[in-house]
Amino acid sequence: MGALPEVQPMQQEQSKKHPPGLYLLFFTEIWERFSYYGMRAILVLYLTTATISGGLGFDQRIAVSIYGFFTGIVYFTPIIGGYLSDRFLGRRLAITIGGIIMAVGNLILFAVNTKLGLYTGLLLLIIGNGFFKPNISTLVGELYGPNDKRRDAAFTIFYMGINIGAFFAPLICGFLAEDYFKTTVNGVVQYGFKYGFLAASIGMIIGQVFFNLLGNRYLGEIGKKPIGKQKTASTAPKEPLTKKEKQRIRVILILMCFVVFFWAGFEQAGSSLTLYTDKFVDKSIGSWTMPTSWFQSLNPLFIVLLTPVLSALWVKLANSKRGDLSAPTKMGLGMILLGLGFAVLVPALLQTGSDEQHITVKANALFIVLTYFLHTLGELCLSPVGLSLTSRIAPIRLASLLMGVWLSATGIANILAGQLAAFTESLGYLEIFSLIGGITIVLGFVLLLLSKKLVEMSE
Numbered sequence: 371m372g373a374l375p376e377v378q379p380m381q382q383e384q385s386k387k388h389p390p391g392l393y394l395l396f397f398t399e400i401w402e403r404f405s406y407y408g409m410r411a412i413l414v415l416y417l418t419t420a421t422i423s424g425g426l427g428f429d430q431r432i433a434v435s436i437y438g439f440f441t442g443i444v445y446f447t448p449i450i451g452g453y454l455s456d457r458f459l460g461r462r463l464a465i466t467i468g469g470i471i472m473a474v475g476n477l478i479l480f481a482v483n484t485k486l487g488l489y490t491g492l493l494l495l496i497i498g499n500g501f502f503k504p505n506i507s508t509l510v511g512e513l514y515g516p517n518d519k520r521r522d523a524a525f526t527i528f529y530m531g532i533n534i535g536a537f538f539a540p541l542i543c544g545f546l547a548e549d550y551f552k553t554t555v556n557g558v559v560q561y562g563f564k565y566g567f568l569a570a571s572i573g574m575i576i577g578q579v580f581f582n583l584l585g586n587r588y589l590g591e592i593g594k595k596p597i598g599k600q601k602t603a604s605t606a607p608k609e610p611l612t613k614k615e616k617q618r619i620r621v622i623l624i625l626m627c628f629v630v631f632f633w634a635g636f637e638q639a640g641s642s643l644t645l646y647t648d649k650f651v652d653k654s655i656g657s658w659t660m661p662t663s664w665f666q667s668l669n670p671l672f673i674v675l676l677t678p679v680l681s682a683l684w685v686k687l688a689n690s691k692r693g694d695l696s697a698p699t700k701m702g703l704g705m706i707l708l709g710l711g712f713a714v715l716v717p718a719l720l721q722t723g724s725d726e727q728h729i730t731v732k733a734n735a736l737f738i739v740l741t742y743f744l745h746t747l748g749e750l751c752l753s754p755v756g757l758s759l760t761s762r763i764a765p766i767r768l769a770s771l772l773m774g775v776w777l778s779a780t781g782i783a784n785i786l787a788g789q790l791a792a793f794t795e796s797l798g799y800l801e802i803f804s805l806i807g808g809i810t811i812v813l814g815f816v817l818l819l820l821s822k823k824l825v826e827m828s829e
Contacts, residue, residue, distance in 0.1 A: 389513050391588040392524055394581065396531040399506055401577025402469065403535030408543030408570040409476055409495070413437055415547070416563040417488075424561040426485060438788055440492050445781025447500025452508075452774030454501070456767060461505040461512075461593035462585060468502030469578040471495075476571035480564045491567075504773040509593045511761025511769075519688040521758050522697075523681040529754040530677035535573075537670035543569050597766055611765060618763040621828045622772055625698065625756060626779045628705065628817050632752055633783030634790060635708050635806045636745055639669065642791040643741070646715075646799050650722040652732040665738055672746035680750050697759040698821035704752030705814030711744035712807030716800070724798035763828045 417433035419425025428436070455464035475494030478487055510528050514521045543566035551562020611619075644665070647653070653660040688694040695703075718733035756776065764772040793802055 388520060388524055388527065389588075391513050391590075391592065392510065392527065394584050394588045395506060395510055395513075396528055398465075398577045398581040399528060399531040400535040401573045401580075402472070402502060402506070403532045404539040404542075405472060405476060405535075405570040405574035405577075406495075406499070406539075407536045408539035408573065409479070409567055410441065411540035411544050412547045412563055412566045413440070415561075416566075419561060419563070423559055424483070424563055426483070426488060436492075438784070440496065442781045442784040444496055444499045444503075445784070446778050447496055448504040448774035448777045449500075449771065450774070451500035451502070452504035452769075452771040455505050456596060456769065456771055458596050459501075460596045461509050462589070463594075464501045464505045465509070465593075466578060466582060468498040468500065468505070469574055469581070471498030472502065473498075473571045473574040473578070476567045476574065479567040480571060483564055500774075503777060504771075505593070507757050507777075508761050508769050508773050509589070511758065512592050513589075516762055519685065519694070521762060522684045522688075522694070522700075522755055525754040525758040525761075526677055526681040526684065526750065529750070529757075530674055533670035533673035533677075537667055537674065539570070539573075540666065543567075597769065615765040617827045618765070619768075619772065621763060621824050622760055622776060624820075624824065625701065625759070625817075626776060628701065628813055629752065629756060629776075629779045630783045630786065631810060631813055632705050632708055632748070633780050634786040635712065635810050636749060637784055637787035638791060638803075638806065639666065639742070639745070642799065642802065643738070645791075647738050650718075650724075650729065650733055650799075651735050651738055653735055660735075665742070668739060668742040669746050669749075672743055673750065676746060676750060696821050696825045697755050698817055698824045700755045701752045702814045702817035702821060704748040704750070704755075705810045705817060707744050707748030707751065707814075709807040709809075709811030709814060711741040711748065712803045712810075714740050714744065715803050716807075719800040719803065724800060759828070 414433055414437050416425050417428040417436060419427070421427045451464060451468065455461050459467070471494050475491045475498060478494065479491035481487070482490070507525075507528075510524060511521070514524060546569055547561055547563045547566035551565045553560050553562075647665055684694055715737055718737040721731060722729065722733050757773075760773055760776045761769065790802060790806065
């Protein structure tokens with residue numbers, strides 16, 4: 371009897387901490403994202419570089435088409451992978467299968483430097499991503515109860531893992547491909563792209579080794595059994611979805627529509643924002659000019675810096691009398707922040723114009739830095755929160771499938787983002803950036819107005 375008062379506070383204190391399984395998944399995701407972003411960072415360069423210099427010699431238009439198809443389709447295969455893991459494989463096995471397939475895909479890109487090797491490697495990467503991506507996110511959600519106040523903070527921490535991998539991958543894989551293994555033979559420059567792919571493969575293997583060695587210790591039985599199949603086996607005949615489950619699915623689909631517009635704006639970073647930065651922004655520091663591609667590191671850098679701040683904020687709000695902001699409210703604020711990021715560029719655009727043939731003055735680089743800062747804040751309000759909500763309210767037998775559907779919104783957005791970026795040449799940067807910023811701000815306020823109803827539907 372006397373020991374009970376001492377044990378209970380210890381349990382309460384421990385319950386405030388995140389389970390160690392979160393950090394195993396965090397580490398696994400770092401290496402998967404390192405593999406993906408490392409490969410992606412050098413893919414277009416590999417495609418467009420002449421064969422004599424270590425590339426494949428594709429026409430630039432075809433190379434960009436291959437790149438766009440690849441980056442879009444990887445967000446659709448998780449629907450299939452999620453279904454198979456729900457019904458037959460279990461999440462842990464699906465993650466392992468996906469990791470192995472992706473590692474082999476990068477190894478083929480390393481070893482077989484032909485067009486056949488390219489298509490085979492990319493196909494394996496697409497298939498492997500379908501098994502891996504929806505299940506790792508869903509597994510994070512399974513570490514917590516449906517009403518656990520740590521859920522949003524956990525997904526924000528997990529999201530930081532994604533961006534640590536995304537930050538270092540281009541630096542390391544790009545350095546190996548374009549610098550360390552760069553040689554000159556008989557006056558011809560040869561690049562070591564294949565070694566960048568090898569590094570991406572090794573990163574994936576490292577993540578899988580630790581995931582499988584430590585999974586039983588830190589995850590226990592979580593994710594081992596196919597929950598959808600288990601559910602239907604225990605309820606014969608199959609039970610139809612309840613009214614509440616259907617309502618929650620509608621919430622996920624409604625929020626998906628908003629998310630598509632968010633990512634269509636956000637994904638301008640790799641296309642129109644990069645082109646504007648390259649042509650119209652002053653990147654000089656003294657006599658040195660900063661590479662345009664380095665600005666792509668701002669987003670993952672800001673995420674790593676801001677994640678602990680927002681994670682602590684969500685926990686503090688959750689423990690306050692008023693309670694945490696609802697997920698739709700956070701997501702609405704995220705869309706508004708994205709729009710404000712484009713609004714920040716308006717003074718720069720008015721100064722520089724959109725005609726690269728008649729540039730009289732270049733914009734200060736701080737405009738771009740502030741834009742990426744606001745976009746990152748918006749991303750942190752929307753993306754990890756959306757993942758957390760989906761994992762919480764999705765019917766358990768459809769959890770991975772719906773996570774795959776949720777991730778497919780980004781694939782649709784990538785296609786839309788490309789179409790929007792194409793218009794900057796004919797309409798101008800000011801018109802396109804203003805349009806994107808205005809639409810996302812309006813949709814953000816619409817989502818804020820709908821947030822109370824969406825919360826009621828998801829409860």
